[in-house]
Amino acid sequence: MDAAPRKIALPGPPRTRADRLREDLAEEILSGRIGPGVRLDEQGLADRFGVSRTPVREALRQLAATGLVEARPHKGVVVTTPSPVALAESFEVMAELEAACAALAARRMPAGLRRTLARVHGRLRTLADAGDPEDYAALNLEFHDTIWQGSGNATLAAMTADVRRRVGPFRRLQFRLSGRLQKSWEEHDAVVRAILAGDPETARAAMRGHVGLVGDASADLVRPGAFLAAAK
Amino acid sequence: MDAAPRKIALPGPPRTRADRLREDLAEEILSGRIGPGVRLDEQGLADRFGVSRTPVREALRQLAATGLVEARPHKGVVVTTPSPVALAESFEVMAELEAACAALAARRMPAGLRRTLARVHGRLRTLADAGDPEDYAALNLEFHDTIWQGSGNATLAAMTADVRRRVGPFRRLQFRLSGRLQKSWEEHDAVVRAILAGDPETARAAMRGHVGLVGDASADLVRPGAFLAAAK
DNA sequence: GCATGCAAAATTGCATACAAGATAGCCAGA
DNA sequence: TCTGGCTATCTTGTATGCAATTTTGCATGC
Numbered sequence: 001m002d003a004a005p006r007k008i009a010l011p012g013p014p015r016t017r018a019d020r021l022r023e024d025l026a027e028e029i030l031s032g033r034i035g036p037g038v039r040l041d042e043q044g045l046a047d048r049f050g051v052s053r054t055p056v057r058e059a060l061r062q063l064a065a066t067g068l069v070e071a072r073p074h075k076g077v078v079v080t081t082p083s084p085v086a087l088a089e090s091f092e093v094m095a096e097l098e099a100a101c102a103a104l105a106a107r108r109m110p111a112g113l114r115r116t117l118a119r120v121h122g123r124l125r126t127l128a129d130a131g132d133p134e135d136y137a138a139l140n141l142e143f144h145d146t147i148w149q150g151s152g153n154a155t156l157a158a159m160t161a162d163v164r165r166r167v168g169p170f171r172r173l174q175f176r177l178s179g180r181l182q183k184s185w186e187e188h189d190a191v192v193r194a195i196l197a198g199d200p201e202t203a204r205a206a207m208r209g210h211v212g213l214v215g216d217a218s219a220d221l222v223r224p225g226a227f228l229a230a231a232k
Numbered sequence: 233m234d235a236a237p238r239k240i241a242l243p244g245p246p247r248t249r250a251d252r253l254r255e256d257l258a259e260e261i262l263s264g265r266i267g268p269g270v271r272l273d274e275q276g277l278a279d280r281f282g283v284s285r286t287p288v289r290e291a292l293r294q295l296a297a298t299g300l301v302e303a304r305p306h307k308g309v310v311v312t313t314p315s316p317v318a319l320a321e322s323f324e325v326m327a328e329l330e331a332a333c334a335a336l337a338a339r340r341m342p343a344g345l346r347r348t349l350a351r352v353h354g355r356l357r358t359l360a361d362a363g364d365p366e367d368y369a370a371l372n373l374e375f376h377d378t379i380w381q382g383s384g385n386a387t388l389a390a391m392t393a394d395v396r397r398r399v400g401p402f403r404r405l406q407f408r409l410s411g412r413l414q415k416s417w418e419e420h421d422a423v424v425r426a427i428l429a430g431d432p433e434t435a436r437a438a439m440r441g442h443v444g445l446v447g448d449a450s451a452d453l454v455r456p457g458a459f460l461a462a463a464k
Numbered sequence: 465g466c467a468t469g470c471a472a473a474a475t476t477g478c479a480t481a482c483a484a485g486a487t488a489g490c491c492a493g494a
Numbered sequence: 495t496c497t498g499g500c501t502a503t504c505t506t507g508t509a510t511g512c513a514a515t516t517t518t519g520c521a522t523g524c
Contacts (some may be wrong), residue, residue, distance in 0.1 A: 016305045016477065041505080055478065055479095061294050063297075065295075066298075073506080074485050089386060089387035092388065104324075153321045155325055159391075250507080273475080275475080275476095283508080285509085286507080306476055306514080307475090308475070467522105468521105469520105469521090469522085470520090470522095472520095477514070479512080481508100482510095483508070490502090492498090494496085
């Protein structure tokens with residue numbers, strides 16, 4: 001006999017409909033498929049996902065608690081439209097958090113992660129030379145993730161990753177701009193040197209400058225159209 | 233005619249049962265009245281608050297999204313019991329956030345807030361001399377809040393206040409310890425001097441040291457009994 | 465005495481029904 | 495024609511009932 005289970009038993013706990021809905025909606029929002037200001041109709045979502053309103057409401061409430069959507073009593077929920085000021089503040093927070101990660105990493109990043117960091121940094125150099133914005137952006141995330149891990153503070157790492165995810169739809173990735181890849185790599189290089197040298201404050205300053213530049217804390221980095229799309 | 237409304241019209245929007253439940257439960261958890269590890273029974277809460285399970289569930293889902301409670305499918309909701317490691321990490325995050333606030337405040341705190349800061353600082357001096365831990369703790373919060381506002385970054389200020397609130401139940405306030413008030417005030421003094429002098433990095437370092445000491449990032453600052461109470 | 469398996473109870477997840485508040489459209493009057 | 499208010503409709507908030515899963519208790523066998 002075999003009777004191999006038709007459904008592959010995933011390791012995770014049995015997931016509920018509301019959980020899946022929450023993740024699906026979050027993904028659609030963060031990917032930009034559902035833009036800021038769009039109203040999320042409960043019955044509409046229920047129909048679309050083939051469930052009742054109850055799990056939809058629970059998913060929306062969780063998203064509201066994380067700030068991804070805004071819900072006002074009896075007035076429905078809409079995808080959050082951050083003000084330019086709020087966006088600039090988020091970028092500044094991100095810069096400070098990333099900088100803190102770098103500083104802590106400089107103090108206590110384990111040898112294994114240091115080697116990983118150096119390796120990723122080296123591969124980024126190749127991609128920068130090749131001028132490949134797509135792959136550079138992907139590996140760039142891994143670069144930062146390595147430093148988050150290197151902070152030795154999972155809570156801080158999670159917060160940093162979360163803020164970065166949230167501002168993601170509003171960043172304009174400038175990697176396509178001529179020379180931006182090279183400049184980014186040089187900024188990375190300063191961060192890597194400081195971390196490997198065990199110099200926290202230099203690492204912090206270098207990282208803050210790097211992130212602050214990539215997502216400069218000014219209104220003009222808002223992705224054009226994001227707010228227009230939000231306007232009803 | 234008068235017909236004065238019997239219910240005072242509060243400025244806020246019409247609140248829903250789930251909202252009130254969420255706030256009430258959050259308050260009970262953060263105040264320590266509902267300790268870590270305590271199971272939150274849906275029907276029990278519904279009976280206690282005189283509502284049905286539906287708003288209770290929505291409140292619990294929101295609390296779960298913020299990390300105050302943990303919900304596993306079909307297994308109920310329990311008040312989050314942070315591990316000693318997670319707690320230490322949170323304290324470290326708090327120190328970094330407070331330090332970032334101080335650094336930004338040193339750069340751009342408006343004159344009005346600077347005067348407020350100086351005034352609060354002066355009153356704290358009086359309370360420290362008088363050796364009044366209660367009032368000192370209260371005004372100490374105002375001291376920090378002034379700096380949060382002074383950062384000019386409402387997002388950062390909110391994050392910092394939130395982290396502080398969450399670790400609140402696990403801090404052991406050492407203001408009662410002899411000499412602690414004086415030492416705290418001296419640390420404050422270094423922060424205030426750096427902010428008023430417009431020296432961001434000195435302010436950052438001073439604040440990090442201050443917060444790091446008040447809630448020292450080591451396991452022994454966990455309030456004794458918090459985990460014992462959690463043990464079922 | 466202890467482990468194992470089954471059944472019943474309890475609890476959570478979801479769907480449906482109803483209530484309350486908000487929005488929109490219409491009609492009356494100026 | 496425009497304005498004000500009223501009603502109809504729609505959406506959300508809450509309650510209730512049922513389904514699904516977990517847990518508990520007991521009986522049975524070793």
